[in-house]
Amino acid sequence: MLDCFFNPKSVAIIGASSNQNKGGYHILKNLLAGFHGQIYPVNKSYREILGLPCYPDIASIPGNFDLAIYFIPSKELPHTVNECAKKGAKGIIIESGGFDEAGEEGKRLQKRALENAAKAGIRLWGPNCMGYVDGNRTYVFSFIHSAVWPDIFRGGNVGLIVQSGMLSAGFLLHALQEGVMGVSKACSIGNKCDIDENDILEYMINDSETDVIGCYLESLVDGRKFINLAKKTKKPIIVLMGGRSAEGAKAAQSHTASLSGNYKVTSGAFRQAGIIEVFDPAELTDTARAFSKKMICHTGKGTAILTFSGGAGTITTDLMADNGLELAKLSDKTLDTIGELFPPWNKPDHPLDLWIAIERHGFEKVFRQSLNAVIKDPAVDSIIFHSYATPLVGREFAEELAALIKKYEKPAVLWVEGRKDFAEHLRSLVENAGLPAYREMNRCVTVLRGIKQHFTKKPID
Amino acid sequence: MDIIKKAVKEGRKTLSEYESRQVIESAGVFVVAAALTKTKEEAIQEAEKMGYPVALKGCSSEISHKTEAGMVALNINNAQEVAQVFDELSAKAKNLDGVLVEKMVRGAREFVIGLIRDPNFGPCVMFGLGGIFTEALQDVTFRVAPLTREDALEMIDEIKTKKLLGEFRGSPAVDRESLTKALVGIGDLGIKYDCIAEIDINPLIICGDKPVAVDALVVLK
Incomplete structure (x- = not known):
């Protein structure tokens, strides 16, 4: 249509x-x-x-x-x-x-x-509005400055629907620059006098080139239609809603109506439809980028944390608790397997602080053996992986990790720490291999929450 | 439903508590035992039948917030008090449909169930913490009607004070099945009756393990 x-x-x-x-x-x-x-x-x-x-x-x-x-x-x-x-x-x-x-x-x-x-x-x-961009066909049907986009332009499977005019350009540039998020179509819909978010959403749901749909919206033309469309698809839909403060409920006679004015209705409707709600543009692109990698999660278990730092493990555990994510109860077998890398006077505990083993055996060996053990543990449905940026971790290793994640259908999100240039290098290397990687711990946790929320509501058949 | 049809026909904006109770009861919500009485004698008779303590409420479709209007008397313990309060309530308002005699329900846990018609999403069901903290804490969640059983269960697990719904200070865990049924039922009312603008069930008191509506208000379009 x-x-x-x-x-x-x-x-x-x-x-x-x-x-x-x-x-x-x-x-x-x-x-x-x-x-x-x-x-x-x-x-x-x-x-x-x-x-x-x-x-x-x-x-x-x-x-x-x-x-x-x-x-x-x-x-x-x-x-x-x-x-x-x-x-x-x-x-x-x-x-x-x-x-x-x-x-x-x-x-x-x-x-x-x-x-x-x-x-x-x-x-x-x-x-x-700013028209639209099709990353796969290299269509830029927009007045966006022609010098801005050619070198960062990238096709892919993320569809974006953006209500605000200039923000759509900002969004797109941000999304593309952060690296490794390809766009199928990015649509700026402006005043939506005729074509609105529901038209585009329906199109993207049926579009074989779009696997993930991200929206920035300031109003819903027909909220009921929007959530009915969302309910029927298993493609992840991520929405950043602007103007979360109130409308309606003015002539309210009952408690219910006076309590509904504060965005809670929209938020509840989104959860009902399995829409992932986010709260700022970076979170929208972070989450869309992670979903674009098509990792699968069979939810209902806990998350394993592999880290090189006890402190980082603790903070991540706290952030997970804030976000309602559970730390996996690792089996003795898993801990014993990882324990083989530890000195006899020390035993691993969860979150897995692997530093002492890394000192003895190096990053690759410890990461490989630990990840292999953790990913086979039936109590684990997802992994947060803290990677110290070092030139020692190469592309083959990143690809090996990505293959494991794919094989066991347990998503992993990486936190990359270390010298800025090394970290950026590792991050893009890992992203290119097919795993989402971020420089901040809370971004990892938020993204994983979104993934688990999606697959809980819309499990793989 | 005849009650709703009649009220619409009369051009009324609200149903009385007595009518509202009947509407929500038809949707599967437990309501506290009550009787609408026209005379002092009738009120005493009903109170004795259900056993003290009772509450007396002046019942009229013209008064939507009864407490503020001084139309609610709680913890009435004998016939003499019933008679006295009956007279007081009758004197306060002219057009009372009658005085509602209600069994006093005990329970420390109070919730709220509501229905609104959102301009964007249409009829939506609300669930959350009720009683005097409703507006202060705003611990409520919404779903678009009609609700599935799963939607209702999600709502129950979503509020911050959900711990109150489990075993709590010697009280049993809430019968989630009854609560789910109530939420689904209220959503269905919103779908079935276009003329209902809002429903407010507050408080919904957890009595033993059963959620029981102690007050109800149905607002018409």
């Missing part, structure tokens, strides 16, 4: 520009870089932009087009919708502002445009 947006054969850019300071230039430049269908720049001031013929108006475009990207003042929209209809367009992405968010005149324009679109069977995306 949204194919006119996601798979157009031809795109008209209303408001294309040769002025590099204008969004209309970057929309065209971005399309030229990754979109291989027909592109029709429209602007009466130019004959040609970036080597493409530029048309003075929509009527002058030879033949039909599927999609228009609109980037001119709002007052032209109702008319433009009609012009696009004559050219067989099925969708318009409106990236300019000046509509519902801009007073009575803007509201009137948005309403008239919607009426015209409904008559012509055209779907409207936006307005007041």
Whole structure:
């Protein structure tokens, strides 16, 4: 249904520009870089932009087009919708502002445009948004500056739905820069006058290229529909909801209504639908990135902690308790196997502080043998792994760990500590091998909580 | 349900406690034994039948917060007190449907069950800590109706004061099955009757191991 947006054969850019300071230039430049269908720049001031013929108006475009990207003042929209209809367009992405968010005149324009679109069977995306990015097709249907993204752009299986305009760009850059999170589609939906989060969510649920869905939303157009969609899919859905403070409940007569105004309804509805709720953008991308690695968890048991530091093990245990995660009760057999690496005068205990063994046998041997023992323990359903960043840990080792995690279907989250350059190196090495790694302990724990919450509510068949 | 139909027809905004009790009881919520009485003699007779102590409440669909309106008298221990309180309540308000004589229920653990119609999610069920701490602590959780059994169990395990629902200071653990049934039932009311705007069951007292509604308010659209 949204194919006119996601798979157009031809795109008209209303408001294309040769002025590099204008969004209309970057929309065209971005399309030229990754979109291989027909592109029709429209602007009466130019004959040609970036080597493409530029048309003075929509009527002058030879033949039909599927999609228009609109980037001119709002007052032209109702008319433009009609012009696009004559050219067989099925969708318009409106990236300019000046509509519902801009007073009575803007509201009137948005309403008239919607009426015209409904008559012509055209779907409207936006307005007041940044369009979308398709990481796998290298489509950047957005006025985002064309110099910003090419070197960090990365395709993948995470779909993003972002309500706020500029934040979607910030989000995307952050997500991509943090490394190793590939994006299938990142959609900025703006005022959502027609296309809303439910349309995109439904599309992403059915999209074979999307395995994980992350949302930043400030309102829900139809909350009941949103959670009904979420209930029906096993794809992880992670939501950061803005504006958690109250609405409704004003004319409340009962206790219940006065207690419901504070976001608790939304939060409860999300849990009911198995949606993972997060509270800031970093947590959203952290969690989405971890899920993008497709680790599986059979929940109901505890988490094992492998560390090189007693203190770090203690803090992680505390953070786990705060987050309702249980420390696994390791079997004697597991402890004995790991104990073989320890000196005779010391025995391992959980959380597993392995430093004394590492001193004797080195990182690789101790990590390998301990992880092998822990992962086979039936009391363990997940692992938090503290890795000291040292050039001694190589790619093969990271891949070996990742393979074990996959084989036993027990997810692991890594905390990487050490000299900054070594740590960053190890982190990307581990991430590339398919395991999520973070530089802060609480991020590990929060992500693991999300994973366990998801697989408890939506177990693997 | 006839009670609801009648109230809607009369253009009323709330049901009286007596009516509200009948509505929630039909949904599977235990309610405390009570009788609506019209005369002093009737009130005494009912009180003697259920055994003291009893509570007397002035019952009217026009008074939604009875305590604030001085329409609730607790711990009444004999016929003489019943007679006296009956007269006092009758004198305070003109349009009473009657005086509700209610068996006093003992239980230190008080919860709340509610129904709201959220602008975004439609009918939603609330569960949480009730009694005088309801608003101060706001230890409540919501689910969108209709509820599955699992939804209700999740709610019960989600509140911070869930320990109160286990064995607590010599009291037995709450019968989770009854509580689950009540939560599911209230959600179903919201789905079935579009005209119900809100329901408030507070307190829901844990009596032995059974959750029993001691006060109920049904608000209509």
